Amino acid sequence: MIDFIRRPFGHEPVLKKEEIGRKKKKEDQRANxxxxxxxxxxxxxxxxxxxxxxxxxxxxxxxxxxxxxxxxxxxxxxxxxxxxxxxxxxxxxxxxxxxxxxxxxxxxxxxxxxxxxxxxxxxxxxxxxxxxxxxxxxxxxxxxxxxxxxxxxxxxxxxxxxxxxxxxxxxxxxxxxxxxxxxxxxxxxxxxxxxxxxxxxxxxxxxxxxxxxxxxxxxxxxxxxxxxxxxxxxxxxxxxxxxxxxxxxxxxxxxxxxxxxxxxxxxxxxxxxxxxxxxxxxxxxxxxxxxxxxxxxxxxxxxxxxxxxxxxxxxxxxxxxxxxxxxxxxxxxxxxxxxxxxxxxxxxxDSEPEKDEGKITGRSIAGEIEFDDVSFSYDPTQKTPTIRNLSFRIDAGESVALIGATGAGKTTVMQLLARFYETDSGEVRIDGENILDYSRSTVRSQTAFVLQDPYLFESTIRENIRYGKLDATDEEVVEAAKLANAHDFIVALEEGYDTVLEADEGFISQGQKQLISIARALITDPAILLLDEATSSIDTVTELKIQEALERLMKDRTSIIIAHRLNTIKAVDRIFVMELGELVESGSEEELVRQRGRYYQMVDDNK
Structure with missing residues (x-):
C-alpha cells in the first residue's frame, strides 16, 4: 500500500521514493x-x-x-x-x-x-x-x-x-x-x-x-x-x-x-x-x-x-x-x-474464482482419508514448504489427533482437506479418489468444521445452529444442541433458542459460543469431523462437557482433532506427531509412549 511522508498540514504530501517504482506502473495502467x-x-x-x-x-x-x-x-x-x-x-x-x-x-x-x-x-x-x-x-x-x-x-x-x-x-x-x-x-x-x-x-x-x-x-x-x-x-x-x-x-x-x-x-x-x-x-x-x-x-x-x-x-x-x-x-x-x-x-x-470442476458430485463419503507424498507452500517463494512429503492414511470412522508445535502444518492439513488450497505436489484422496475429482460442494457438505475461534452470526441461536443445514427442523436443531451439550444453557436463557446473538453480546461465554458452533457443525451429520483447537479457549467445566460430547460424536465418524493440550486427545484411535511439516511419529498413545520418542518427550515436558 502507498504511504505518504508525513508533512505539516498545508504541505502537499509526497510519495516515498521506494514506493514510487513499485506502484507507478500499476497506477499508470489504471489511469490508461x-x-x-x-x-x-x-x-x-x-x-x-x-x-x-x-x-x-x-x-x-x-x-x-x-x-x-x-x-x-x-x-x-x-x-x-x-x-x-x-x-x-x-x-x-x-x-x-x-x-x-x-x-x-x-x-x-x-x-x-x-x-x-x-x-x-x-x-x-x-x-x-x-x-x-x-x-x-x-x-x-x-x-x-x-x-x-x-x-x-x-x-x-x-x-x-x-x-x-x-x-x-x-x-x-x-x-x-x-x-x-x-x-x-x-x-x-x-x-x-x-x-x-x-x-x-x-x-x-x-x-x-x-x-x-x-x-x-x-x-x-x-x-x-x-x-x-x-x-x-x-x-x-x-x-x-x-x-x-x-x-x-x-x-x-x-x-x-x-x-x-x-x-x-x-x-x-x-x-x-x-x-x-x-x-x-x-x-x-x-x-x-x-x-x-x-x-x-x-x-x-x-x-x-x-x-x-x-x-x-x-x-x-x-x-x-x-x-x-x-x-x-x-x-x-x-x-x-x-x-x-x-x-x-x-x-x-476479475479475480479468479474458486473452480469446482470435480466430476464426482452428490456421492456419499465414507470418510477414508489418505495423503500421498503431499507438499504445499502458502507462498511459492517460500524456501521451506509448510508441509513436505507428507504421507498417512486414516480409515473411515477412525479418530486421529494432530499434535505438534505451532507451524508444524497441522491446520494446513485441514485446509487441504477442505480444498481451501490445492497441493503443490502429491495427492490427497478421499475414499480412494483424488480429492480434486470431487466437487468442492460434495466434500464440504459432508465435512464439519469447528474452528478455534467460533464465529456466530447476528441472529438467533436457533438460526445459528441451523446455518449448517438450512432445511433442518426445530427438533433437529434441539437434538444437535443436546449432542453438543449446549441444550441446557440455551433453555436457561430468557428467550431460549430465540435469543438473538448480537456483536457485543455478553450474556454467553466463549465456551458456550463454541458449544453452539459445534452444534451447528453436528446438525449436518458429517462423514468427516475437523476440530481445530476446539477446546483451547474453553473453561474446564465446559471442556468436560465437550469431551463427553466428543466421545459420542466421533464414534463411526472420521475425526481429525488438532490440540495442544494432550489431555484432550485421550479418546482418539491414533496420534500423529508433526514437526516442520513432516510426520515424525504415529500410533496409539500407548504405542507412542512405549517408543519413548517425540510424543513421550512432550508428555514428559507437560508433567
Whole structure:
C-alpha cells in the first residue's frame, strides 16, 4: 500500500521514493484504462438503453428550453419594451412562462428517471461484486485486509452511485447547452461571440492545471480511504489483543498517521477542486464585462450592428456559456473518482474464482482419508514448504489427533482437506479418489468444521445452529444442541433458542459460543469431523462437557482433532506427531509412549 511522508498540514504530501517504482506502473495502467472501465460500466446500463435514450432526449430538451428563455427575453426587449409596443406582449410573456414551466418539468422528469436507472445499475454492480466475492477462494481473503474489501463494497460503489445520479445529466446538459448557446450567439452577433470566447484559452489552461492535480489526488484519496477502513476494521476486530498488550497508544498513533494521510490528500484534492468555481466565477464576470462594455460601444457608435436586446441576451448567454464549462470541470473530478472506484471494483470481479470442476458430485463419503507424498507452500517463494512429503492414511470412522508445535502444518492439513488450497505436489484422496475429482460442494457438505475461534452470526441461536443445514427442523436443531451439550444453557436463557446473538453480546461465554458452533457443525451429520483447537479457549467445566460430547460424536465418524493440550486427545484411535511439516511419529498413545520418542518427550515436558 502507498504511504505518504508525513508533512505539516498545508504541505502537499509526497510519495516515498521506494514506493514510487513499485506502484507507478500499476497506477499508470489504471489511469490508461478509462475507456475500458467506461465500456464495462455501459454493460451494466445497456439493458435499459431505451430509458437512457429517453433521459438524453429530456436532458436535450431541457438544455434547448434553457437557451430559448434568454432568446425570448432579448426579443421582447427589442420588439416590445424599447419601441413601447404592447400588442401581443401578454401572449409572448405567457409563452415565456410556458417555456420556463416546461424547463422545470423536464429537469425533474429527467432527474427522476435517472435516479431510478442509476440505482438499478448500482444494485446490479453491487450484487455482481458480492456474488463474485462468495466464489473467491479463501486464499484471496487471506492476502487482503477485510476492511479494504468492505471499502470496495461501500465507498467505491457509493461514489459510482453519486456519479451516475448527478454527473451523467450534468455532462449531457452542459454539452448540449454549450453547443446550443454558441450556435445562437453566432446567429445573433459573430463579433460579440468572438469577444465572449476570448476567455476559452484562459479557461482551458486553468482547468487543465487544476485537473492534472485533482485526478491523481482523487485516486490516492480512494486508496487511502480503503487503507483507513481496513485498519479500523482490523483494530475493532482485534481490540482485545490491543488491550491485552497495552498497545492503545500505538493503535492511536498508527490511526492518526493513516487518518493524517487521508486528511492531507483530501485537503489538497478539495483545495484544487475548489479553485474551479472560483476561476469560473472570475471568468464569468470578465466575460460579462466584455459583453456589456463592447456591446454598449457597438450600440452607441455603430448603426444597428447590435441591439440592446442582443446585449441582454449575450449578458445571459455569457453566463450560460461559462456555466456548462464550470459544470464539466466540476463533474470531471467526480467522474475520475468514480472511474477509480469502478476499476477497484472490477479488479475484484476479475479475480479468479474458486473452480469446482470435480466430476464426482452428490456421492456419499465414507470418510477414508489418505495423503500421498503431499507438499504445499502458502507462498511459492517460500524456501521451506509448510508441509513436505507428507504421507498417512486414516480409515473411515477412525479418530486421529494432530499434535505438534505451532507451524508444524497441522491446520494446513485441514485446509487441504477442505480444498481451501490445492497441493503443490502429491495427492490427497478421499475414499480412494483424488480429492480434486470431487466437487468442492460434495466434500464440504459432508465435512464439519469447528474452528478455534467460533464465529456466530447476528441472529438467533436457533438460526445459528441451523446455518449448517438450512432445511433442518426445530427438533433437529434441539437434538444437535443436546449432542453438543449446549441444550441446557440455551433453555436457561430468557428467550431460549430465540435469543438473538448480537456483536457485543455478553450474556454467553466463549465456551458456550463454541458449544453452539459445534452444534451447528453436528446438525449436518458429517462423514468427516475437523476440530481445530476446539477446546483451547474453553473453561474446564465446559471442556468436560465437550469431551463427553466428543466421545459420542466421533464414534463411526472420521475425526481429525488438532490440540495442544494432550489431555484432550485421550479418546482418539491414533496420534500423529508433526514437526516442520513432516510426520515424525504415529500410533496409539500407548504405542507412542512405549517408543519413548517425540510424543513421550512432550508428555514428559507437560508433567
Amino acid at each position: 484504462d478509462i475507456t475500458g472501465t467506461l465500456k464495462r460500466m455501459w454493460q451494466f446500463i445497456s439493458e435499459e438503453r431505451a430509458l437512457l435514450y429517453g433521459i438524453i432526449f429530456l436532458v436535450t430538451l431541457t438544455s434547448l428550453l434553457s437557451i430559448t428563455g434568454p432568446f425570448l427575453v432579448g426579443y421582447i426587449v427589442d420588439n416590445y419594451f424599447i419601441p413601447g409596443e404592447m400588442d401581443g406582449l401578454s401572449t409572448i410573456l405567457l409563452f415565456l412562462l410556458v417555456v420556463y414551466i416546461l424547463l422545470s418539468s423536464t429537469q425533474y422528469t429527467a432527474a427522476f428517471f435517472m435516479v431510478g436507472l442509476s440505482q438499478r445499475t448500482v444494485y446490479k454492480l453491487r450484487s455482481r461484486l458480492f456474488s463474485h466475492m462468495q466464489k473467491l477462494p479463501v486464499s484471496f481473503y487471506d492476502k487482503r485486509q477485510h476492511g479494504e474489501l468492505m471499502s470496495r463494497m461501500t465507498n467505491d460503489i457509493e461514489t459510482i452511485s453519486q456519479t451516475l445520479n448527478t454527473s451523467f445529466i450534468q455532462f449531457t446538459t452542459s454539452i448540449v447547452t454549450l453547443i446550443g448557446t454558441i450556435s445562437v450567439m453566432l446567429y445573433l452577433s459573430p463579433l460579440l461571440t468572438l469577444l465572449t470566447v476570448l476567455i476559452i484559452p484562459v479557461l482551458i489552461f486553468a482547468v487543465g492545471f487544476i485537473t492534472r492535480r485533482t485526478g491523481p489526488l482523487y485516486k490516492k484519496r480512494q486508496r487511502a480511504t480503503g487503507e483507513l477502513n481496513g485498519y479500523i476494521e482490523e483494530m475493532v476486530s482485534g481490540q482485545e489483543i490491543v488491550k491485552v498488550f497495552s498497545q492503545e497508544e500505538t493503535a492511536i498513533r498508527n490511526f492518526n498517521e493513516k487518518a493524517g494521510n487521508l486528511r492531507d490528500i483530501t485537503f489538497w484534492a478539495f483545495l484544487y477542486a475548489g479553485f474551479i468555481p472560483k476561476v469560473m466565477n472570475m471568468l464569468n464576470n470578465v466575460s460579462f464585462t466584455i459583453v456589456a462594455g463592447a456591446g454598449g460601444l457597438l450600440v452607441f457608435y455603430t448603426d444597428g450592428v447590435v441591439t440592446i436586446g442582443t446585449i441582454v441576451v449575450f449578458a445571459e448567454y455569457a453566463r450560460q456559456f461559462t456555466r456548462p464549462l464550470a459544470d464539466l470541470s466540476n463533474q470531471f473530478n467526480q467522474v475520475l473518482s468514480a472511474i477509480a472506484g469502478a476499476e477497484r471494483v472490477f479488479g475484484i470481479i
